[in-house]
Amino acid sequence: MNNNLFYKTFVVILMLTFTVNYHIKAVEQENNNLPVDFNINIIPWQEVKDIIPNKTKFTIIDFETGLSFNVQRRAGKSHADVQPLTKRDTQTMKEIYNNSWSWNRRAIIVKINNQLIAASMHGMPHGAGALNNGFPGHFCVHFIGSKTHKSGKEDLSHKIMILKSGNMLNDYLTKVNPKELIQIFAVGINQEDDYLLDLTLTQSENQQEFNKLVEDITRIDINEMELESQIRKNDLLVNIPVIVKITTKENRIVKKTIQFTIQKTGLTDRWLINRDSLYEEFNGRE
Numbered sequence: 035m036n037n038n039l040f041y042k043t044f045v046v047i048l049m050l051t052f053t054v055n056y057h058i059k060a061v062e063q064e065n066n067n068l069p070v071d072f073n074i075n076i077i078p079w080q081e082v083k084d085i086i087p088n089k090t091k092f093t094i095i096d097f098e099t100g101l102s103f104n105v106q107r108r109a110g111k112s113h114a115d116v117q118p119l120t121k122r123d124t125q126t127m128k129e130i131y132n133n134s135w136s137w138n139r140r141a142i143i144v145k146i147n148n149q150l151i152a153a154s155m156h157g158m159p160h161g162a163g164a165l166n167n168g169f170p171g172h173f174c175v176h177f178i179g180s181k182t183h184k185s186g187k188e189d190l191s192h193k194i195m196i197l198k199s200g201n202m203l204n205d206y207l208t209k210v211n212p213k214e215l216i217q218i219f220a221v222g223i224n225q226e227d228d229y230l231l232d233l234t235l236t237q238s239e240n241q242q243e244f245n246k247l248v249e250d251i252t253r254i255d256i257n258e259m260e261l262e263s264q265i266r267k268n269d270l271l272v273n274i275p276v277i278v279k280i281t282t283k284e285n286r287i288v289k290k291t292i293q294f295t296i297q298k299t300g301l302t303d304r305w306l307i308n309r310d311s312l313y314e315e316f317n318g319r320e
Contacts, residue, residue, distance in 0.1 A: 097141035152200030
């Protein structure tokens with residue numbers, strides 16, 4: 035091989051090597067920017083707390099809007115107490131909550147080291163904060179098995195949002211009993227989650243009227259629910275009286291007994307709350 039041919043071959047090989055390496059780096063960078071290429075894992079808090087030890091920085095992605103912001107875990111034994119990293123991150127978080135801080139839980143995805151973990155957050159600054167981020171305190175991020183500081187128990191609202199972000203909510207609802215379904219319905223009301231509400235209710239021609247009625251309710255608290263010892267194995271329809279406290283947008287409080295009609299089409303189907311019956315109960319006399 036003469037020198038001229040050798041030089042041309044060398045240049046071609048060099049260009050091919052550069053092109054391949056550039057392509058690999060581009061793919062790696064693309065994967066970092068598009069986390070949807072990875073599986074979203076539901077990982078217990080006992081494992082997650084070692085994945086994100088204190089002072090760890092990671093990214094939160096809101097499940098519904100797709101908006102993301104960066105945070106740092108600052109504390110927390112039963113769940114993660116975190117703070118937005120910068121004022122820009124605080125602004126994005128507040129945008130997720132329609133520019134108003136709220137205790138409402140939201141389904142989120144935690145991105146750490148190219149790993150996606152299903153989680154839930156609320157949007158209310160509280161307690162202490164140490165970063166120059168314009169965020170007056172910290173907020174809480176829960177994973178499956180996390181507990182609240184006050185109760186020392188797993189919060190159902192956070193659990194539902196974790197299952198939602200982990201795409202396991204439908205599977206979970208196939209296993210719940212009528213009493214649990216009513217509690218999940220209350221979570222849907224309190225978290226203003228129309229998607230969750232629809233998963234707990236039957237379809238109806240009066241769906242729009244029902245939605246308008248529900249929009250006036252800001253919170254529903256279950257004070258007492260009849261035990262389910264009356265439910266037999268082969269039942270396809272049950273009625274459960276529930277004493278509830280309803281708070282409206284006008285801060286009016288109504289205490290009443292609601293008769294929940296819970297049904298399923300077949301023995302292997304899952305329970306659903308009859309929407310029409312519930313509409314009549316909510317719309318009835320106090």
